[in-house]
Structures are given as structure tokens and as C-alpha cells.
Amino acid sequence: MINPNNFDLNLLRVFDALIRERSVSAAADRLCLSQPAVSNALNRLRNLLDDPLFVRTRQGMEPTPFALRMKEPVQDGLLRIRAGISQILTFDPQQSDRTFKLIMNDVGSASFLPGIMAQLMVDAPNIDIEVCEIGHSGYEDLLDSGSADLAVGRVVLSDTFRSQFLVRTQYVAILRQGHPALGEENGESVLTREAYATAQHVIVTPAGAPSNPVERTLASLNLDRRIALRLPHATSLVNILPATNLISTLPERCRDFLTAERGLVAVRLPIPIEPNVIQQWWHRRHDYDVGHQWFRRYVADTISNSTFTEIGLAPKIIDPVNTTNSAS
Template identity: 40%
Template sequence: MNIYKIDLNLLLVFDALMQERNVTRAGERIGLSQPAMSHALTRLRKLCNDPLFVRIRTGMEPTPFAQQLSSSVHKGLRTLQEGLDGTVAFDPATSSRTFQIVMSDMGEVVYLPPLMTTLKKVAPSIDVRVLQLPRERYQEVFESGAADLAIGVSSTLQTGFYQQRLFSDGYVCIMRSDHPRIGTTLSLAQFEAESHVMIEPTGSRYSGVVSSNTTPTLIERKLAEYGLKRRIALRVPHFTVVPTILQTTDFIATVPQQVITRADTPRNLKMLPLPFDVPNFVIRQFWHQRNHHDDANRWLRGIIANLFADHKKP
């Protein structure tokens, strides 16, 4: 029996007949006339190549084949009805769902500690999987359902996406506290003369000065505007190794301020303002329109907004 040839209404007829064992009462149960019920039963018998129900003195008796089908059909219809009604409500206290969130490794430093602490309290069985992907793949993973949320800066998530402002951030320069040439201030000449560590995520399109709003390319654009250059002595794909490198070298690095203020960075590092103006950027959370009305996704968005949003207008 080919499932693609079965009209769902026929399964409703079958289930009603199993419950009532009477054509008239079964029709009343699902809102069909007796002729319509009889016609549907004829179609069912032809599809199943079985009488399904035989008349006896007290009504309609299901055949062994009908009895075999009954449980699966009834459970399937009930599951479908629950899905359509939304009767299985999302309960964070009992849910064991896994949320997949797109963020950078610097985002992990800022967002994961408070997020996981909160989830442990209010949703102990919920798991989180972090995805780090090239920006070109963001659309793909959201449309396929492989990602629930993205947190960060993105100009690629536009059509088909919603977004919510969380907070504004800016850039600072970090180095070891006893840097031999830099004291309590950082001059433009010092910034240009020192050797730098750049966080260059895997799959980034960085090459010289490119039109992008990622951290390294924005800094390079600003330096180009001022007619300045810097030596990139080390490029790494992740932020997490940078503090260790800075402790044992004279290198300096430019990073978002929130990464330093929220991270458990070594005490022998210092943070100084950049010696030139760089505009702040806005951190947002993004989600696909397919998840906009999903109760679980809405709940997670609310948790993230409560933890990180500064509640200012865009």
C-alpha cells in the first residue's frame, strides 16, 4: 500500500469507524453524511485490498487487518493533531532540546559563561552547540534548520531574517602590563611601530583593505584612512591563544572591549584606548523567519536579550 496514494480524510474515516463501529455514528463524529462515509469506506477497501469492516447484528466488526492498522493510524492522527494544535508546549525546565548557535570564538568568551550559568539554573537539560562558520554559510545553515540563532555582527543576514540589537561595543588595544615601550597611554606612532597579533578567523576573506565589517578589516580601513600601516607579526584564527602570546612577547593586539572586560584574561595584561577614532559596532542576535514563532526559539532569544541587551534603541 503506497502512502502517497492515501487521502488523509480516509484515515479519519477509518479511525472513526474503529471507534464507533457504526457508519452513521462515525459520520457524525467527523462531520460526514452516511453516503460520504460509505463512499470513503469503498475507497479504503480498494486501497487496502481488504473488507476492513463486516456487518454484524450489532454494527460493524473490524477485520484482523483493520485491527492491525488501528493502533498506528490512531496514534499517527493524534500526533498530527497535537502538532497542529501546538498542545505540546515548550517547557524549559523539562526540555532536553539542543540549541545550535552561531558565534565567533571571541563571542564564546563573552556570551557562553553567563548563558550556560543561566541555563543550568532554569533549563538544566537543555544543551548548546556552538557553530563557527564562514559568513558565506550563515544563510545555508539557517535555511536548512542547522542553526537556531547567531550572535554577533553580520551584514549577510538580511532577507528572511529577524534581528534584535543587544549592545554597542568598541575596540581597545591590549598588551602585557610591563611592556617596555608603552606605558599608560598609546600614541599613534607607537601603534604603528609595534608588532601586532591579528585574529583572522578561518575562512575569512581578509586580504589587504576589504569592504567588510569584521574586526581586522575595519581596523585596516581606518589605518588606511589615516595613511598608516602596521606590521602583522602573527595571524591566528582564534582569540583564546592571544592573551598567552601577549604575556611572553612585546606584541600588541586590537580586540573588542567586551572580550577583555568579560573574559578571564591574565592579570598582567593592560588595556588602552586606540590612538585614533574607530566607530563602535552593534552586536545583535539573528534568527530565521522559520523560527520566529517557535516557542523554544522565542524563549532562548528572551534569555539572551535579558543577559546582554543594553535596552537602547538601534
């Protein structure tokens, strides 16, 4: 029988690397060890646990059922150990060379990362950021495994995770200057409901994204529109919208990076859409990690304090028959 008091915890780090990489050489690179050292540690684990743990296949080293049962408690235990150590250490952002991993789609990256990185290079010059884009169904797995530190976006996760409100913005219509659907009122470009509904649209739907407030609102109003193009990313709109009569409906924070010197304008929507609410999410094991605490505060402060002039908090409702303005 194994004596837990004498168990070499370094073997669990090797097990964790192997079950993630499914390769001795890749696990060795991950741990900065030699391949013979990893092979030796695996053999020790096999003898201690009386199970082969991994078997070679054409796809790599596949874990046995016993190894799969070990995976979650081992990874959770290692993460708790790392978090516990982090809690007792001081964190100096000017000296830290830590890497923080963010889950964020391309709209979030274009809207928020310029401000985050510009200030980070002054306040924490040695800290690095890695951004991962993945379908929302994978957010929890990455946060749970420790492969990501924060998820930022319009997403709701389970109670295992903590969240913090960051910013709320309205949706706007983005289209080219001179678009035939555009009207003018008091010197301001406007869209009527009829013009918006009869125009051709491009929508951005990242892989695995939750339901879109725009689509929910239009469905509730029985308002159909022609979707001429569907995209997984918003950044390609900078080349598509100036050359077409398509309209894109996006969070107002996208306005600056899409419209700057590209012949595009952003106008209020002629229908009330629920606001775009952005939150940051993290695993609760990081609650007391002082470095993680600093980074959460940094992201929250940078996004909430960023200079941004909104078109307006309430949409302007323009009736194609009666042009009386109202807000809702």
C-alpha cells in the same frame, strides 16, 4: 500518478536524512531506525517517484538530479511542519530537554557563553547548547537548513533572516604590562598614535569573516602598521601576548577573559574606531516557535544585562606632539 493525499510523509523524513548523510547506515542512526527500514523506505520512494534518487559511489550515496531538485522543497516543508507543531505547544524551560544550536566564533564564545551557561543551568537545567564555528559565508546555509538556530556575532545576513541588536562595544588595545609602547597620563596607561602605529601587531581574522572595522579605519587614515602575526582564533592570545611585544586590537568584551591574572592590560585606542555591533540572527520560520522565542529572549537578556564595566565609550585621542586630550 502519485496521489498527494495518500503520500506517506515519513518517506520524506527518510529522504531528508539520506540527502544529508549520503549513507543508509548514518541516515538510520539519525532517524533512530534500522538500516533495513531505511532501505525499504528508499525503495518505496524510488518506486513512487520513478527515479533511483541515490546512486552508490566511492564517496557515498550521491543524489540524482531529480533528488537535488527535491532537496530544498522537502527540507523547507519539513521545517515548516516542525515549526507549526512547535507553535501550538507550550514551552517550559524548566522541563524542556531541547538542544539549541548556536553559530558563534571563539571571541563570542569566550565573551558571552560564561554568562549564558551560568544562568541557563539554573533557569533551564535540561536544555543543552551546541556551538558551531564556521566562516560567515556559511551562516545562512546552516540557519536555512535548520542545522543552527541562532547566529550571534558581527555579521549581516540577507532579508530571509530576522535579526535583533544585542550589544555595542568599543575596540581596545590589549598588550602586556610594561610594554615599551605604553605611556602614562594621570595615572592611566595610554597609547599614542605613533606608538600604536610603529608597534608590531597580531590580528585575529576568523575564516570567512567580514571586513574588520579596525582595518577599514586604519586604511581611511592611511595609517600603516606591522602585522607580525595573523590568527584565526583569539583564545591563543592568552599565551602569546604576555611573552611578546605584540599588540592585539579586539572588542572590549574580550578584555576580561584575556587580561585576568595574565599580566595583560587593555587600554583605549588612540584613534576612533567604529563600535563593534553584535546581533543575533535566525530564520524567519522560527518567528512563532515558542521555544525559539524564549531562547532568543534569553540570549538577548543575558548579553545585554551582563555586568561589564567598559573602559570608556569614546577613545582618547593622544597626539604625540600635543598631549591635549580630546574625545571623538
